[in-house]
Structures are given as C-alpha cells and as structure tokens.
Amino acid sequence: MIEIESVTKAYGGVRVLDDVSLTIPTGGITSLIGANGAGKSTLLSVAARLLPADSGRVRVDGMDVATTPGPVLARRLAVLRQENAMSVRLTVRELVAFGRFPHSGGRLTREDHRLVDEAMAWFELGPLADRHLDQLSGGQRQRAYVAMVMCQGTDHVLLDEPLNNLDMRHAVQMMRMLRGMADELGRTVVLVVHDVNVASCYSDRIVAMREGQLVAEGPTDELMTPELLRKVFDVEVEVHELAGRRIGVPWS
Amino acid sequence: MQRRHVAVALAALVLAAFASLFLGVSDLTPADLVDPDEAQARVLWTSRVPRLLAILLAGSAMAVAGLVMMHLTRNRFVSPQTAGTTEWVGLGIVVATLWFGGTSVLGKMSIGVLFALAGTAFFVWLLQRMVLTDVVVVPLVGILLGGVVSAATTFLAYRFDLLQSMDVWMNGDFSGVLAGRYELLWLVLAATVVAYLWADRFSVAGMGESFAINLGVPYTRVVMVGLAIASVVTAIVVVSVGSIPFLGLVVPNLVTLAMGDNLRRVLPVTALTGAAFVLACDVLARTIRYPYEVPVGMIGGVIGGVLFIWLLLRARKRAL
Numbered sequence: 269m270i271e272i273e274s275v276t277k278a279y280g281g282v283r284v285l286d287d288v289s290l291t292i293p294t295g296g297i298t299s300l301i302g303a304n305g306a307g308k309s310t311l312l313s314v315a316a317r318l319l320p321a322d323s324g325r326v327r328v329d330g331m332d333v334a335t336t337p338g339p340v341l342a343r344r345l346a347v348l349r350q351e352n353a354m355s356v357r358l359t360v361r362e363l364v365a366f367g368r369f370p371h372s373g374g375r376l377t378r379e380d381h382r383l384v385d386e387a388m389a390w391f392e393l394g395p396l397a398d399r400h401l402d403q404l405s406g407g408q409r410q411r412a413y414v415a416m417v418m419c420q421g422t423d424h425v426l427l428d429e430p431l432n433n434l435d436m437r438h439a440v441q442m443m444r445m446l447r448g449m450a451d452e453l454g455r456t457v458v459l460v461v462h463d464v465n466v467a468s469c470y471s472d473r474i475v476a477m478r479e480g481q482l483v484a485e486g487p488t489d490e491l492m493t494p495e496l497l498r499k500v501f502d503v504e505v506e507v508h509e510l511a512g513r514r515i516g517v518p519w520s
Numbered sequence: 521m522q523r524r525h526v527a528v529a530l531a532a533l534v535l536a537a538f539a540s541l542f543l544g545v546s547d548l549t550p551a552d553l554v555d556p557d558e559a560q561a562r563v564l565w566t567s568r569v570p571r572l573l574a575i576l577l578a579g580s581a582m583a584v585a586g587l588v589m590m591h592l593t594r595n596r597f598v599s600p601q602t603a604g605t606t607e608w609v610g611l612g613i614v615v616a617t618l619w620f621g622g623t624s625v626l627g628k629m630s631i632g633v634l635f636a637l638a639g640t641a642f643f644v645w646l647l648q649r650m651v652l653t654d655v656v657v658v659p660l661v662g663i664l665l666g667g668v669v670s671a672a673t674t675f676l677a678y679r680f681d682l683l684q685s686m687d688v689w690m691n692g693d694f695s696g697v698l699a700g701r702y703e704l705l706w707l708v709l710a711a712t713v714v715a716y717l718w719a720d721r722f723s724v725a726g727m728g729e730s731f732a733i734n735l736g737v738p739y740t741r742v743v744m745v746g747l748a749i750a751s752v753v754t755a756i757v758v759v760s761v762g763s764i765p766f767l768g769l770v771v772p773n774l775v776t777l778a779m780g781d782n783l784r785r786v787l788p789v790t791a792l793t794g795a796a797f798v799l800a801c802d803v804l805a806r807t808i809r810y811p812y813e814v815p816v817g818m819i820g821g822v823i824g825g826v827l828f829i830w831l832l833l834r835a836r837k838r839a840l
Contacts, residue, residue, distance in 0.1 A: 316733075341736065342734065347730070355594055358780060366735065370735055374720035
C-alpha cells in the first residue's frame with residue numbers, strides 16, 4: 269500500500285503538485301492519467317523518493333520514503349523513469365542482474381541467478397542475454413529495463429510511461445506482462461500512461477490528475493466516463509463499450 | 521574464453537616484469553640471482569626491484585583511477601589527466617615547496633592530495649552547473665581548467681626559480697626510484713583495492729542517479745568517494761614518479777571497449793593492462809637510447825596519444 273499525504277512540489281514558483289493525497293491499495297494495476305504537465309510523473313517520482321517533496325509525505329507499507337534507508341526501501345519498491353539515457357555498456361544479463369543488488373550486494377547467490385533467468389524469460393530476453401544494451405532496439409532495451417525492475421522482486425513496481433518506444437505489438441505484450449506481474453506474482457503495479465484506452469483496458473484503478481491536483485480516483489469502470497475525461501483532458505471524448513471494454517474516442 | 525585471455529595476459533606481464541629486472545647498465549643476469557655478489561644484490565634490491573614495483577603500482581592504480589572517474593562522470597573522455605587533477609597536484613607541489621618547507625615527500629604528497637581533491641571537486645561542481653550537450657565539451661572544460669592551473673603553477677615556479685625542478689617533478693620518470701623513496705606508492709594499492717570492493721556501487725552510480733536511488737545506492741556519496749579515490753591516487757603517483765600522459769584515459773577506454781562496462785569484471789583487467797602499458801613504456805624508455813634513458817612520460821605521451829587518436833576515429837566510425 270502506498271499512502272500519499274498532502275504532497276506539494278513546486279518548481280520555480282509553479283506548483284506541479286498541489287496538496288495531493290491518495291492511497292494506492294495493495295495489488296492490481298493502478299494507472300495515473302492526465303494531460304501533459306498534470307503532475308503524473310512528478311507524483312510518481314516523489315512516491316519513489318527520486319524527488320523530495322516540498323511538504324507532505326509518502327509511506328510505502330508504513331515506511332516514510334524520505335527517511336527509510338535506501339537499501340531497505342529498494343527491497344520494497346522499484347521504479348523506472350521515462351528517460352533512461354544510459355551510456356554504460358552492460359549486457360542484458362548484467363543489467364537484469366543488477367536488479368538483485370539490493371538483496372545480494374553484488375554477490376549473486378544461486379537463488380539470485382534463478383530469479384535473473386526467470387525475469388529474462390518473463391520478458392522474452394533469453395536470446396538477447398549476452399548482447400550489449402547499445403546493440404538493442406529501443407523496444408528491446410525498454411523490456412530489459414523493466415525486466416531489471418521486476419527482478420528486484422519488490423512488492424511495489426512504479427513505471428513511468430513503460431510503453432515509450434514500443435510499437436503496437438510490443439506495447440500489448442508489455443501490458444500483458446505487467447498484468448501477469450500483478451495477477452500471478454501479486455505485485456502492486458503503478459503506471460503513468462498517456463493513452464487513456466491502455467489505462468482502461470489493463471488497469472484495475474485509475475487516478476486522474478489535472479494541473480497538479482487530484483481530480484478523481486477509483487475503479488476503472490467508474491472513471492471511464494465522458495464527463496470525467498472531459499474534466500481531465502479538456503476535450504470531448506465519447507466512451508463506447510467494445511467487446512466488454514470501455515474505449516474513449518476523442519475524434520468526434 | 522575470456523578467462524583464458526586474462527590468464528595469458530597475466531603470464532606475459534609476469535614474464536616481462538621479471539625480464540625487466542635485468543635491463544640496465546650494471547651487469548645482472550637471471551643466473552646471478554642464484555648467488556649474487558654484494559654489488560649485484562644492492563643493484564637488485566635498491567634499484568631494480570623498487571623500480572619494477574613502482575611501475576606496476578603506478579600503472580595499475582592510474583588506469584583504475586581513470587576507469588572510476590570515467591564511470592562516475594558518465595563520460596569516456598574524463599580522466600585525471602583531462603579533468604585538471606594532474607595540474608592541481610603540480611600546483612600543490614609548488615605551493616608545498618614554497619610555503620610549507622615541503623622538501624619531504626610526505627609534505628608534498630599531503631598538499632598534493634589536498635589540491636587534487638579540491639581541484640576535482642571544483643571540476644565536478646562546474647559540470648553540475650553547466651548545460652552540456654556534447655560529451656567532448658566535458659573533457660574540454662577539464663583541459664581548459666588544467667591549462668589555467670598549470671599556467672598559475674608555471675608563473676609561481678618562474679618567479680621563485682623552480683621551473684627546472686618542476687619539470688623533473690611533473691614528467692613521469694622511474695629512473696629516480698630507489699628503495700626508501702617510493703614506498704608511499706603502496707598507498708595506491710590500498711586505494712585500488714577499495715575501488716574493487718566498491719566496483720558494483722560505481723557501476724550502479726554510472727547508470728545514473730535515478731537507477732542508483734532505485735537500487736538503494738547513495739548516489740552522491742558513492743560519486744564523492746570514487747572521485748576522492750581517483751584524486752588521491754593521482755596525487756600520490758604524480759608526487760612519487762610524475763605524470764604519465766593518457767594512461768588514465770587510454771587504458772580504461774581500450775579495456776571497456778573490448779569487455780563492456782561491468783566494473784567488477786573490467787577493473788582487474790584494467791589494472792593489469794595499466795601496469796603492462798607503463799612497463800612497456802618504461803622498457804622502451806630505457807632501451808631507446810641505451811645506455812641513457814628518456815623520461816617514461818614522453819614515451820607514454822607518444823604511444824598514448826596515438827592510441828587516443830585511434831580511439832577517437834573509431835568512436836566516430838561507430839557513430840556513423
């Protein structure tokens with residue numbers, strides 16, 4: 269469970285997060301949606317202690333992220349940012365193995381190796397195991413990063429735009445894998461997603477933000493309405509039921 | 521496969537190191553080792569062995585210092601010699617000589633270490649405040665900074681008539697290494713071992729701040745410790761034997777080009793290669809004008825320079 273209590277964050281006088289309070293329950297996929305600059309990424313970064321909040325606090329399983337020792341929190345919560353410009357030349361296996369660092373401190377046990385193999389198999393990275401990251405396509409690299417984060421074995425997994433760089437096939441594949449992480453492995457997955465329909469089709473809960481403030485949060489079905497989407501994105505969106513899923517169509 | 525390569529390289533280095541003991545004006549052959557006369561024993565233990573140890577220690581430590589620095593600044597062209605660290609040590613040596621009565625090696629070394637730490641910290645502070653778009657700009661800033669510091673050093677040395685001594689201090693040269701005058705170099709071995717123990721942390725920090733925080737690694741502290749290690753090693757080596765140009769830049773680049781960037785794997789090979797590079801340069805320096813010597817720094821500058829240009833061209837070809 270992630271508890272966010274009146275978190276505020278400002279950049280140069282502009283409030284990017286304005287008194288946001290939110291509880292993300294254990295289990296399932298929660299998607300943060302909102303227009304560009306709504307504060308989704310900032311909220312995710314603050315929750316994952318990549319950014320300090322100006323005021324308020326975030327607790328993960330009751331632990332304050334600002335004060336809990338780094339290695340302790342790294343075994344409970346993993347995060348992947350959107351921009352991962354990495355100049356380090358590692359093989360896919362080496363990168364994924366670094367996910368075990370919080371547990372093993374670099375000396376991998378047999379169990380660690382098993383988990384590394386498992387994460388690579390999960391993201392279908394086996395054939396790429398010994399390739400260097402700079403030899404991969406953007407989509408393959410993205411999968412390798414997410415595999416590393418999964419290999420960290422944390423209850424909470426926070427991902428900022430994990431579908432970046434992915435084509436349609438790989439985007440669907442990635443969402444299925446994340447769905448599996450939530451359903452089969454019982455992880456709590458929190459995503460920043462810019463495509464409302466991805467959020468609608470794959471997540472259990474939606475958190476909608478606008479101009480640094482929380483607009484609404486709740487089960488996906490309750491939030492996928494024309495009224496809410498208009499409020500969040502400032503554009504008319506029709507919502508249609510298609511094969512049991514709610515699809516928003518803004519091109520009317 | 522890779523393990524076997526390393527073993528072969530290690531064996532070659534040991535052989536070359538052993539052979540280098542018998543290179544010099546005084547007669548000493550491997551056969552003499554069995555039953556050396558007094559003069560031969562003295563040559564061996566006061567000159568040849570200390571010189572070899574100094575070469576191996578300085579070469580391995582400087583290469584590792586360069587590797588750590590390039591990793592933590594996330595820039596392949598940053599090394600103690602392109603970040604101005606070497607020049608700060610030079611300034612420290614002159615300041616120690618002028619105002620702290622620093623004729624003792626220990627005195628020069630302490631001031632040199634302080635200047636290297638402060639100078640490297642200043643370089644990093646500058647980097648954090650600049651918006652840089654090109655990887656080549658970072659080492660350029662370092663080289664510019666080094667140029668300014670070096671100008672100040674030359675000015676001081678000129679005013680106080682130290683120019684000639686300064687030249688001797690700064691230019692890498694192992695001919696002055698004698699028992700009793702190089703032992704502080706063992707400190708760099710300790711620094712190299714610490715760097716190895718922290719290799720994974722440096723790898724993680726090299727991935728960037730958010731990766732490091734995610735994996736529970738205290739980013740700022742790791743970067744500071746790594747840069748401090750590199751600075752201290754540079755200061756000790758420069759004060760003891762002088763500067764060997766390009767060593768900290770070319771060797772780590774060659775090794776990581778072949779083996780990737782996982783520091784735990786790469787660091788021992790970098791240390792070996794650095795030692796081998798300096799040994800080869802020193803052997804050349806001793807034989808090229810035999811029985812006279814040229815400074816090893818000069819040989820290192822020529823070979824390292826050529827390798828560096830090759831690296832740059834190769835990097836460009838890869839980018840196209």
